[in-house]
Amino acid sequence: MNTRIVELRQGILKKNDELARALRQRFTAAGVLVLNLVSSPGTGKTTFLERTLRTLRESGDRVAALVGDLETDNDARRLAASGAPARQINTHGICHLEAEMVGRHLDGWDLSALDYLFIENVGNLVCPSSYDLGERIRVALLSVTEGEDKPLKYPTLFNSADAAVITKIDLAGPCGFDRAAALHHLNEIRPGIRVFETSAKTGVGMADWLDYLKAERQGRSAG
Amino acid sequence: MHELSIASSIVDSVTESLAAYPGARVVEVRLRLGALAAVIEDSLQFCYGIATEGTPLAGSRLRVHVQPVVVHCARCGHLGALPGVQSFRCPSCGEPAHDVRQGRELEIEAIELEEPEIQA
Ligand SMILES: Nc1nc2c(ncn2[C@@H]2O[C@H](COP(=O)(O)OP(=O)(O)OP(=O)(O)O)[C@@H](O)[C@H]2O)c(=O)[nH]1
Ligand SMILES: [Mg+2]
Ligand SMILES: [Zn+2]
Ligand SMILES: [Zn+2]
Numbered sequence: 570m571n572t573r574i575v576e577l578r579q580g581i582l583k584k585n586d587e588l589a590r591a592l593r594q595r596f597t598a599a600g601v602l603v604l605n606l607v608s609s610p611g612t613g614k615t616t617f618l619e620r621t622l623r624t625l626r627e628s629g630d631r632v633a634a635l636v637g638d639l640e641t642d643n644d645a646r647r648l649a650a651s652g653a654p655a656r657q658i659n660t661h662g663i664c665h666l667e668a669e670m671v672g673r674h675l676d677g678w679d680l681s682a683l684d685y686l687f688i689e690n691v692g693n694l695v696c697p698s699s700y701d702l703g704e705r706i707r708v709a710l711l712s713v714t715e716g717e718d719k720p721l722k723y724p725t726l727f728n729s730a731d732a733a734v735i736t737k738i739d740l741a742g743p744c745g746f747d748r749a750a751a752l753h754h755l756n757e758i759r760p761g762i763r764v765f766e767t768s769a770k771t772g773v774g775m776a777d778w779l780d781y782l783k784a785e786r787q788g789r790s791a792g
Numbered sequence: 793m794h795e796l797s798i799a800s801s802i803v804d805s806v807t808e809s810l811a812a813y814p815g816a817r818v819v820e821v822r823l824r825l826g827a828l829a830a831v832i833e834d835s836l837q838f839c840y841g842i843a844t845e846g847t848p849l850a851g852s853r854l855r856v857h858v859q860p861v862v863v864h865c866a867r868c869g870h871l872g873a874l875p876g877v878q879s880f881r882c883p884s885c886g887e888p889a890h891d892v893r894q895g896r897e898l899e900i901e902a903i904e905l906e907e908p909e910i911q912a
């Protein structure tokens with residue numbers, strides 16, 4: 570027998586990366602700002618999006634949402650109640666969204682008629698960080714109820730985020746939330762990251778977030 | 793959980809490459825795994841055993857080379873490896889480091905094959 574070493578240098582997620590690149594081109598050409606929202610289960614992604622979609626629609630923006638969950642279409646129904654088109658992606662056991670699933674759920678949507686498309690990922694702080702969905706902005710959310718050290722425990726995800734949202738700020742007092750520690754940890758893992766401190770219940774901090782969205786969108790269409 | 797799908801992707805890629813080497817047996821698959829790749833090596837090893845069963849990779853070894861995170865410092869120009877993934881600061885001057893140059897890779901570096909002797 571002969572031994573042979575074959576150099577492959579092949580990315581294992583190459584297929585996903587290629588599909589994501591094609592999606593990103595499509596989104597850019599259509600002029601729609603796409604965001605991928607990632608967090609643990611129950612951080613408040615859907616509640617935060619419900620409020621975001623409603624407010625954007627009130628100001629005349631054209632918005633849509635995709636939402637990933639292992640099972641049920643509960644979250645899509647909650648999001649659709651805002652009046653925005655919303656579609657559920659059921660992953661049936663896969664703990665993250667992949668570019669292919671996103672691509673498949675865009676059928677029939679005219680992307681150029683949208684200003685914003687929000688993608689709510691499956692609640693999971695591990696693998697969503699490895700799967701590019703073609704988004705322009707990745708948003709990591711963490712709630713005041715889940716511990717200020719989340720960024721240290723899940724550095725891969727927080728390091729890959731473009732912005733962070735601290736949710737359920739209305740519960741900060743009762744939970745003894747240490748704001749300075751949370752901000753410090755976020756900055757250790759992702760120096761300079763934009764952080765929004767919000768409550769989707771009371772509306773606190775939502776105005777800053779919406780200003781950021783509008784600035785990001787204008788920045789892109791102007792450039 | 794996604795270690796199993798990573799393992800299956802390795803099997804698919806390697807099986808594809810094997811078409812060019814008829815009769816070859818896979819001895820080892822060498823993987824480059826960044827410290828930020830979000831893959832747990834133990835769990836991947838376990839899933840590899842399962843995913844390779846009944847495939848041309850059955851019985852092969854998975855060798856994992858973990859790559860540290862390498863950052864480039866905008867202030868002092870230093871290019872260097874971080875000691876861990878708990879603080880993204882220049883290892884030389886301490887400036888916060890935005891520019892990650894290595895550490896996310898998840899790729900098959902090479903495969904080691906055993907081939908039958910070619911009869912002259
Ligand atoms: N007090 C308070 N509760 C909130 C807030 N946002 C969400 N919640 C509650 O937190 C729980 C989970 O919220 P969801 O929006 O469903 O969380 P999610 O991240 O979409 O959850 P998964 O999709 O299952 O991962 C619900 O009971 C919400 O009512 C908030 O700003 N303040
Ligand atoms: Mg949800
Ligand atoms: Zn997963
Ligand atoms: Zn430096």
